[in-house]
Amino acid sequence: MAPIRRLPYGPLARAEAQMPLTTEEIALDHGFPGTRRSVTVHRFGPAAASADRPKAYIQAALHADEIPGLLVAQHILARLRAADAEGRVRGDIILVPYANPIGLSQAVLGTAIGRFALSNGVNFNRDFPDLAAPVADRVMDRLGQDAGTNVALVRQAAREAIAAWETATEADSLRKILLGLAIDADVVLDLHCDSEALLHAYTGTESWPDASDLVAELGCRAVFLALESGGNPFDESCSGLWWRLRNRLTTGRPGGAPPLPAACLAATIELRGRRDVDDAQAAADADALIRFLTRRGLLAGEVAAPPAPACQATPLAGVDRVRAPVAGVVLYTVALGDTVAVGQTVAEVVDPVTGIRHPARARTPGIVWARAEQRYTAAGAIITSIAGDRPLAEEGSGLLTAR
Numbered sequence: 001m002a003p004i005r006r007l008p009y010g011p012l013a014r015a016e017a018q019m020p021l022t023t024e025e026i027a028l029d030h031g032f033p034g035t036r037r038s039v040t041v042h043r044f045g046p047a048a049a050s051a052d053r054p055k056a057y058i059q060a061a062l063h064a065d066e067i068p069g070l071l072v073a074q075h076i077l078a079r080l081r082a083a084d085a086e087g088r089v090r091g092d093i094i095l096v097p098y099a100n101p102i103g104l105s106q107a108v109l110g111t112a113i114g115r116f117a118l119s120n121g122v123n124f125n126r127d128f129p130d131l132a133a134p135v136a137d138r139v140m141d142r143l144g145q146d147a148g149t150n151v152a153l154v155r156q157a158a159r160e161a162i163a164a165w166e167t168a169t170e171a172d173s174l175r176k177i178l179l180g181l182a183i184d185a186d187v188v189l190d191l192h193c194d195s196e197a198l199l200h201a202y203t204g205t206e207s208w209p210d211a212s213d214l215v216a217e218l219g220c221r222a223v224f225l226a227l228e229s230g231g232n233p234f235d236e237s238c239s240g241l242w243w244r245l246r247n248r249l250t251t252g253r254p255g256g257a258p259p260l261p262a263a264c265l266a267a268t269i270e271l272r273g274r275r276d277v278d279d280a281q282a283a284a285d286a287d288a289l290i291r292f293l294t295r296r297g298l299l300a301g302e303v304a305a306p307p308a309p310a311c312q313a314t315p316l317a318g319v320d321r322v323r324a325p326v327a328g329v330v331l332y333t334v335a336l337g338d339t340v341a342v343g344q345t346v347a348e349v350v351d352p353v354t355g356i357r358h359p360a361r362a363r364t365p366g367i368v369w370a371r372a373e374q375r376y377t378a379a380g381a382i383i384t385s386i387a388g389d390r391p392l393a394e395e396g397s398g399l400l401t402a403r
Ligand SMILES: [Zn+2]
Pocket: 063, 066, 125, 192, 193, 403
C-alpha cells in the first residue's frame, strides 16, 4: 500500500506534492449536518499543473450506479502504482476512483440511484459550468501569437475561474472539485456505462481523429461526436472550453482569434452495460487505457500501434433513440451489434391490457449499440439506440437524453 498524505486542496497541495504518489481526500461542502463526504484523489507525477509535462485526468462512476468503471479504476491504479515504483511515470496523472460520493450513498430500498441527485432530480453529469465567458474575460487582451503560451494562459484563467465559483449545493461542490482537478489536463477520461450496451465513447468533434487511438485501443464499437451535446456534461465542460472560447474570441476580432488549439482531449467512455462487471474484462480495459497513456507520453515505455478501429465515428446527432410506442412489456427483436435498416422493427411492446404487440421501428440504418435493460417500459421511453451516420437532431438540443 502506498503512503497516504492528506493535503489541503489547491495550489499548496500541488506545490507540496513533490513526491511520486500522493493520495488525498477532498471534502465536499454544503453537506447535511453530521455528514461529511469526500472524494479520494490519487496523484502520480511531481506536479499536477506543470507546463512542460502532459497531464491526464481519469475518473470513474460520476453516475454512481455505473459500476464497471469503479473496477477498471482499481486496475488502472494498480498499474500506475507499478509504473510509479519502476520510475516510469513521465507526466502528471490524476485518478479519481469514485467520482460521486453523493450518488454512492443513494441506496434506496435495495436499489442504487446514482444518476440523479435524490435531493432535486438533477443528473450528476449535467450542468457543469461553461467557462468560456469567464476565461475570455481573463485572457481577452493577453493572448498573443504563440499557441503554447496561449494554452498556458487559458489553463491558468480556467483554474482561476473555477476557484472563484461560489457553490451553494453539495452537488455543485462536487462538480467544482472534479472540474478543478481536470480542467488543465491534456487528456480527460470519464468512465461510465450504459444500460445494456456495446463499448462506446463520446468525444468532441474537434477531438477527432485525435481520439481515434483511444477508441481503437479500447475496441469501441461506436464513437459519437458533438461540439454541443446540450446539458454540459463533464467531458464537454473540459474540452468544449477550447472551441467555445475560440468562437468568443473570433467574434468581433477583425484579424480572427489568436492561435488556440483544442488543448484538451476529453472523452466519456461507456464501459458497456451495467451488468458487464467482469474482472478479466476490466483488467483488459485498464491495459488498453495504460497503452493509450503510454502513447501520449504519460508513461515511459514502448507501445505498439493501436489495432484497426472497430467502428467509424458518427455524429451524436445521428443517434436514433427509438422510443416505446406504448407502455408495456418489451420484447427485443434485435441484439446489440446488429445492423438494422430503416423501418426495421427493433422491438415489440406488448400492451398488457389488450395483448396487442406494437412495433418500435428504426428511423436510421446503423448498428444497435444500446438497449434498455428493463423489460417493462413507459410510453415514449427510449428502449434502443442506433448509431446512424446522418443527423436526426440539432447540435445542442439535448442529444444526451439516454446518457
Ligand atoms: Zn453515465
